[in-house]
Amino acid sequence: MKDVRTGSEGQCQRKRVFIRTYGCQMNVYDSDRMADVLRPLGYALADTPEQADLVVLNTCHIREHASEKVYSELGRLRDTKAERRAEGRDLTIAVAGCVAQAEGEEIVKRQPAVDIVVGPQAYHRLPELLAEAERKSSILRAGKRLPGAGVLDTEFPAESKFDHLPSPQGVRAGSAFLSIQEGCDKFCTFCVVPYTRGVEYSRPVSAVLAEAKQLVTAGAIELTLLGQNVNAYHGEAADGSTWSLARLIRELAEIEGVARLRYTTSHPRDMDDDLIRAHGEVPQLMPYLHLPVQSGSDRILEAMNRRHGRDLFLDIVDRLRSARPDLALSSDFIVGFPGESDADFDDTMHLIDQVGFTSAFSFKYSRRPGTPGAALPDQVPESVKAARLAALQALLGRQAREFNVSKAGTTVPVLFAETGRKPGQIIGKTPWLQSVYAEGNSRLIGRIVDVRLTEGHANSLAGEIVTGSYEVAA
Numbered sequence: 001m002k003d004v005r006t007g008s009e010g011q012c013q014r015k016r017v018f019i020r021t022y023g024c025q026m027n028v029y030d031s032d033r034m035a036d037v038l039r040p041l042g043y044a045l046a047d048t049p050e051q052a053d054l055v056v057l058n059t060c061h062i063r064e065h066a067s068e069k070v071y072s073e074l075g076r077l078r079d080t081k082a083e084r085r086a087e088g089r090d091l092t093i094a095v096a097g098c099v100a101q102a103e104g105e106e107i108v109k110r111q112p113a114v115d116i117v118v119g120p121q122a123y124h125r126l127p128e129l130l131a132e133a134e135r136k137s138s139i140l141r142a143g144k145r146l147p148g149a150g151v152l153d154t155e156f157p158a159e160s161k162f163d164h165l166p167s168p169q170g171v172r173a174g175s176a177f178l179s180i181q182e183g184c185d186k187f188c189t190f191c192v193v194p195y196t197r198g199v200e201y202s203r204p205v206s207a208v209l210a211e212a213k214q215l216v217t218a219g220a221i222e223l224t225l226l227g228q229n230v231n232a233y234h235g236e237a238a239d240g241s242t243w244s245l246a247r248l249i250r251e252l253a254e255i256e257g258v259a260r261l262r263y264t265t266s267h268p269r270d271m272d273d274d275l276i277r278a279h280g281e282v283p284q285l286m287p288y289l290h291l292p293v294q295s296g297s298d299r300i301l302e303a304m305n306r307r308h309g310r311d312l313f314l315d316i317v318d319r320l321r322s323a324r325p326d327l328a329l330s331s332d333f334i335v336g337f338p339g340e341s342d343a344d345f346d347d348t349m350h351l352i353d354q355v356g357f358t359s360a361f362s363f364k365y366s367r368r369p370g371t372p373g374a375a376l377p378d379q380v381p382e383s384v385k386a387a388r389l390a391a392l393q394a395l396l397g398r399q400a401r402e403f404n405v406s407k408a409g410t411t412v413p414v415l416f417a418e419t420g421r422k423p424g425q426i427i428g429k430t431p432w433l434q435s436v437y438a439e440g441n442s443r444l445i446g447r448i449v450d451v452r453l454t455e456g457h458a459n460s461l462a463g464e465i466v467t468g469s470y471e472v473a474a
């Protein structure tokens with residue numbers, strides 16, 4: 001993580017914040033926004049919790065395992081806090097993100113060392129929450145008690161947090177996330193998101209365009225539009241009209257300097273004709289789409305309340321491939337949803353066979369309290385889930401490797417993002433979001449360079465930079 005220091009020496013007190021991000025790219029974006037909010041208070045980023053005065057855990061609640069990890073991390077932080085207090089110093093512990101939203105004050109009950117619990121809609125209030133925590137904690141310290149201050153904000157305010165957050169600074173190696181939509185009204189029966197992130201909200205067009213321009217000015221050449229249901233985007237424009245994601249993408253592609261556009265995460269129900277057409281018509285829109293299907297069985301799709309069947313998904317895939325024949329498809333799968341039989345699982349395997357995915361995320365169904373799925377009969381035994389997941393991942397793994405191997409021998413533009421572990425190695429992404437390792441100067445990071453792909457592997461490709469396809473800045 002980059003060490004961002006703000007303010008000149010002596011102007012503001014030097015403090016350090018360590019932010020640990022769990023879960024999805026929305027959280028990565030939000031963590032950057034929290035760093036932006038804290039920077040004017042004198043907080044620079046720390047690389048480890050040990051260096052920090054404030055630790056923020058930006059949490060994920062999507063599966064049980066994700067939530068439980070947070071509590072073990074909090075246990076460790078509690079010990080660090082106790083050691084610090086013994087030395088007369090302090091450590092402020094904040095829990096942000098979806099566990100904060102879902103569990104609220106339960107977190108403080110389970111781990112009393114926590115000072116602040118802040119939900120995703122209240123990050124702009126972090127300065128006030130910190131001040132209040134500091135005040136409460138000094139009272140507690142005077143009373144020589146170990147617990148944290150337990151300050152809480154998990155409201156869904158009427159006004160948007162986006163109106164109160166500072167301009168984003170988060171351009172990394174030419175790439176930036178841009179959050180355009182939040183929340184979800186779909187209520188899939190397995191999912192906590194509608195409860196933790198609230199109802200669907202689309203940022204106004206002018207705010208999105210302004211942020212995109214700022215990011216480009218700050219060096220971004222690739223923008224990834226984010227939303228829990230990003231293709232349900234329906235933002236209000238200045239003239240009162242409503243823009244779809246397709247319209248927004250077409251406009252963003254007009255901004256000079258935008259070389260690559262991506263969006264995630266989508267729902268099949270919201271893949272409208274114009275968006276499908278945009279895949280064929282907007283050259284900056286990368287030929288890669290993450291389109292979660294979850295299951296290939298109509299019966300399970302219905303029980304999941306996905307509001308579409310297998311045929312609609314296959315039809316969308318056909319139409320997308322007609323618009324953009326080289327489109328790489330990625331997806332999410334859940335195995336072992338309540339009532340999933342061997343035949344249902346076979347349907348999923350056949351769908352994967354039929355479509356061919358270049359990458360995927362797959363999970364065992366995790367029973368989330370409060371969701372309708374948790375109350376369903378016929379929960380699938382863990383051993384069956386594990387066996388199905390292994391079979392599904394083996395198939396998806398084969399498909400990913402075949403796709404990578406099929407690209408060997410071609411020359412493609414790669415956006416370099418970071419240095420590799422081996423000296424002189426740099427790593428970047430193809431238009432299809434494959435990782436490419438090549439030998440090259442780190443000055444190429446943040447730039448798009450032609451690379452001849454030499455070897456395809458399970459998760460990456462090796463390549464050689466085509467000399468003369470770029471100019472190294474002096």
Ligand code: 5AD
Nearest residue numbers: 190191292332333334363364365366
């Ligand atoms: N159990 C397993 N996987 C889940 N996901 C969401 N909720 C659950 C759950 N309860 C997966 C879905 C979704 C991805 C972000 O996480 O596949 O698309």
Ligand code: SF4
Nearest residue numbers: 184186187188191193
């Ligand atoms: Fe969750 Fe379904 Fe909404 Fe996606 S569409 S966030 S899986 S409820």
